[in-house]
Amino acid sequence: MSRRREPVPFAFVSEADRFRSNVTPPARPRATPSQIAGRTLIGLTIVAGFVGSLMFGMPALDSQSHPTRQTQQSEASDGR
Secondary structure, three states: OOOOOOOOHHHHHHHOOOOOOOOOOOOOOOOOHHHHHHHHHHHHHHHHHHHHHHHHHHHHHOOOHHHHHHHHHHHHHHHH
């Protein structure tokens, strides 16, 4: 691919490592108290969901502490 021989406008921008501007961006607006409260409530809801899923999920995954289930199954099989 051949390079262009005529001067290209703004070629210095493409050749620079990083474009540095002397214009500062506008400051971000501060969050209102209602926005902060909403974000906090959303975060607490997500954390409560994780905690609830662990509380209900861990006993279901535990396979060693169910002696009552084994006796019920053996009694049901003996009765046939």
